[in-house]
Amino acid sequence: MRPEDVQPLFTAAGRDALAAASELHDGDPLAAASALRARGMPPELAAAALTQVALRRRAAAKFGTDAAVMFFTRAGLEQATRATVARRRAERLAAAGVTRVADLGCGIGADTIAFARAGMRVLAVEADPATAEVARANVQALGLADRVLVEARDATETPLVAIDAVFCDPARRTSGGRRVFDPRAYSPPWDFVTALPARVPHTVLKLAPGIDHALLPEGAEGEWVSVDGDVVEAAAWCGPLAEVPRRATLVRDGRVAHITGTGDRKAPVGPIGSYLYDPDGAVVRSHLIAELAETLDGTLLDESIAYITTQSPRATVFAKCYAVTETLPIALKKLRAALRDRNIGALQILKRGSAHDVEDLRRQLRLQGTESAVLALTRIDHQPAAILLRPVDARGAAAGR
Ligand SMILES: C[S@@+](CC[C@H](N)C(=O)[O-])C[C@H]1O[C@@H](n2cnc3c(N)ncnc32)[C@H](O)[C@@H]1O
Structure with a gap:
């Protein structure tokens, strides 16, 4: 379409x-x-x-009941920020005193709508004329037209006057719709995007979750956001908007939790304990594993792998918690025999720091049995390891079940 x-x-x-x-x-x-x-x-x-x-x-x-009156292009919908994430961002900008924001590359207008709803005046700029019309139709349909000016033009040629903040969510796809992973292929171009904070200090950039930390503008807060376990975006909060070096924000069942830190600390490594924690992707991507390990009173199994282990269970929303049943041999035949002995027919396989192809391994294990379990393929102090686990829910963990 x-x-x-x-x-x-x-x-x-x-x-x-x-x-x-x-x-x-x-x-x-x-x-x-x-x-x-x-x-x-x-x-x-x-x-x-x-x-x-x-x-x-x-x-x-993404948009709840608003979707019934909004307009979409397929590409515009795929690239649009989901409403819960856009609302949080808009509220944080409004709390920082921003009243007039430019949304450079507004797409179908998901962020523009959130800014307007948070009380800001919005200059929404979109290079593609038809997409700009869709954004215009959306602000109209949601009764926000009096606060939003949508301009169909190139953001790189837009004067940034009479605004006190800039938001830019560059397109990370080719014209054929394929994702691009190299920021130098973003549109508007990366050089333009990274020069924005020098022009307008209150700048927020929405970036791909896989962005290299070294590419964040100097002094910016890097925030990684996950929604119900999926990492949906990274954001760079520049200039006066930066509150901490790194932040992981988890939105789960509509509730929000943050963990913050420097993003450059190393967690201690220790022997495997009775519990293993698989951190949320936002914590991993924001390099806040050491901060999480500290709150759990835990250690890592390996210095470069994000599994945390503890002796006693701790409740946390920042990681899935498992009870460690035992470590199993990693060699295929022995692993297959061990799982057979334990009558395990349903196996969830997790991996960090393992080169195994999970589906390939699952086929080769030829599982049969009536029990279910979780298997983590990883490394313990540089050595490959297979750890048999049992899920523990956060309340169970708190109660020591
Ligand atoms: C990732 S989308 C924005 C999505 C938007 N934040 C939302 O949530 O709906 C990026 C948009 O930037 C537009 N774009 C790309 N290069 C541009 C440029 N130089 N000037 C203005 N818009 C541009 C693309 O057409 C695309 O609609």
Whole structure:
């Protein structure tokens, strides 16, 4: 779907088409398209409306009930910040006293909407004219048009005047939709993005979770955010917005928890204890394992691997906790025999610091049995290791179960 395909939906006929498509969408898509055409609707409009209704349903996971009135392109939806994350960011900027923000590369407007809802005036800049129209339609649909000016133009040529903060979420995809991992391929270009804090000190950059720490602007706070266990973004809070060197923010079931630190500490290494913790990806990516190990009173199994071990259980939202059952031989035949002896037929395999292909190993283990377990493939003090585990929930851990 091209962005242009969404434009006919902004008209009165488009609104009617969307309403009709929404009623028919649950059935067979071909039958729905025929039914719309039978009502005299042009085939392109019928197809655009049905596609839009499908995107709105998919978008509900990111935007909740707003999705039902918003407009999306497929690429715009994929790249959009989810509403819970955008809202947090907007509230933090508002709390820092920001009232006028430029959103450079606003896409379909997810962050722009959050800024406007937090009370800011927003200059939303988008290079692609059709995507800019979608952003405009979204602020209109959500009743925010009086606070937002959407401009279809190149951010690199936009004067940054009469604003007190900048947000930039550069596109990290090729024009063909493939992800790019090298920041030098971002658009707007990386040089432009990293020069923003010198122009507007209150700058926030949204970056890929895999960003190299060395590439963060000097003095910036690097924040890694996970939602229900998935790391969704990194952000660089520049200039006066930086509060700590590194922060991991976990959003789980709508609740938010942070762990902060310097990101350059080394945790002590020690022998395997009775419990093993698999930290959330945001903690790992933000290099805050030493800080987490300290709060758990734990040590690492290996200096370069993010598994933490303790003697007694600790409740934490920052890691999954497992009780260590035993260490097993790592050699395939012995491991297979050990799992057979223990009647283990269902095995969740975790790995950190192991070159094993998990699905390949699972096939080779030819599991059979009625018991379930978790197996961590890792290293203990530089040596490959297989550790059999049993999940412990946070409350169980607290209660010592
Ligand atoms: C990752 S998306 C932004 C998503 C947005 N933050 C949201 O949550 O909906 C990046 C956007 O930047 C736009 N873009 C890329 N280069 C640009 C430039 N030089 N000037 C303005 N916009 C640009 C792309 O068209 C794309 O829509």
